[in-house]
Amino acid sequence: MKRIGVIGAGVMGTGVAQNLAAVGLESVLVDVDDATLERARQQIQRGARMSRLLSPAGANGARSPEPNLDLIHYTTDYTELGDVDFVVENITEKWDLKSAIYPRLDAICAPGVVFAANTSAISITRLASLTTRPERVLGMHFMNPVPMKPAVEVIRGWHTSDETVRTAQELLARMGKEGIVVADAPGFVSNxxxxxxxxxxxxxxxxxxxxxxxxxxxxxxxxxxxxxxxxxxxxxxxxxxxxxxxxxxxxxxxxxxxxxxxxxxxxxxxxxxxxxxxxxxxxx
CATH class of the missing domain: 1.10.1040.50 (N-(1-d-carboxylethyl)-l-norvaline Dehydrogenase; domain 2)
Structure with a gap:
């Protein structure tokens, strides 16, 4: 995995994109308008500086370098997700908004691409039913602020395959996080x-x-x-x-x-x- 699609440039989406950049992964951050994306850019810049200041200093007192924020590509064009290796969707927790995204992603992304819904309560199985790849859909419930939290709830839907879970766990490991696998039930464990x-x-x-x-x-x-x-x-x-x-x-x-x-x-x-x-x- 080299290029990750991130849908939604709100608090969670910006945190995911910032975290990906911090570990050297390229991302495509998609939202509905340029003003939202510009706010996201500014938030990511502030967040990256803050994360660096809050990170523990090394033995010589030096801080870790700031992430390469040029790895984040901002766009309103969903077709730019055509070459991503994995998608993390962070749309607002409303069914009518989230449900509209998955058929669209299904038509754009390559058949093997995993879709991860960053949701705190919505059914993964129900979201997966909107695609032709339900075995490649799961939940990844990130906590806020994303770059600072060491664990993520990984939600297995009815059809989610073992391979899909392994792929998600590999991405999370690269992001410096532990994935805790739970079943698809309303609210999962945390919420x-x-x-x-x-x-x-x-x-x-x-x-x-x-x-x-x-x-x-x-x-x-x-x-x-x-x-x-x-x-x-x-x-x-x-x-x-x-x-x-x-x-x-x-x-x-x-x-x-x-x-x-x-x-x-x-x-x-x-x-x-x-x-x-x-x-x-x-x-x-």
Missing amino acids: RVLMLTVNEAVYLVQDGVAPAADVDRVFKSCFGHPMGPLETADLIGLDTILHSVEVLYESFNDSKYRPCPLLRKMVDAGLYGRKSGQGFYTYS
């Missing part, structure tokens, strides 16, 4: 637990049990978590949290997954967290 935790933490704020900062302090001080659930929600994006909870609610038809009204109201108000500058906390 089936995390989204319930975040949603319930929002209920605590809505019900006046404690302000956001104190909810997070309990988790950090009492349990040793590096971030509280509401800080985590702001980092992920409250809109993404809401989409994920809605998928769980729809998938299980269980009232325990009902989205908190305060979460929905904040998303309607455009308070998405770090990426909008305001969520449960304010960011400059």
Whole structure:
């Protein structure tokens, strides 16, 4: 694998492209317009500098070199994915948006190319059914920020082959990550637990049990978590949290997954967290 397609230039897509560049892999980063791609370029440049500053210094005090960001090709033209060796799709967690991509990729990419859906809740089996290569489709649920996280959930769909899993694991190993294989079930492992935790933490704020900062302090001080659930929600994006909870609610038809009204109201108000500058906390 030398050239990787990355669909979606949001928080996750930019993180994946940055991580690929850091290990010397070329990527084709695709999104709908040039303005989005320019924002992605600036975000990747900032992220690369920050990752370098946060990386441990060597014995001589020197930092690792910055990744070659020229390895990232920005485009709005999906046909430029015709020669990629692997695709990581990072579209927003909405079925109508994600589902439109897979038949398109299927027609453009070579038959042996693996499609990896970076999703926190949507069924891999259902996405794979939109292609002529369901055995070559799986999930790769990256965590945010992508370059800093050492592990990825790898989700095996109903038809996903062993070879496809091995191919994904090889790519992740080159990116410096461990792939943890789980079954295709709504929310998989991480988000089936995390989204319930975040949603319930929002209920605590809505019900006046404690302000956001104190909810997070309990988790950090009492349990040793590096971030509280509401800080985590702001980092992920409250809109993404809401989409994920809605998928769980729809998938299980269980009232325990009902989205908190305060979460929905904040998303309607455009308070998405770090990426909008305001969520449960304010960011400059």
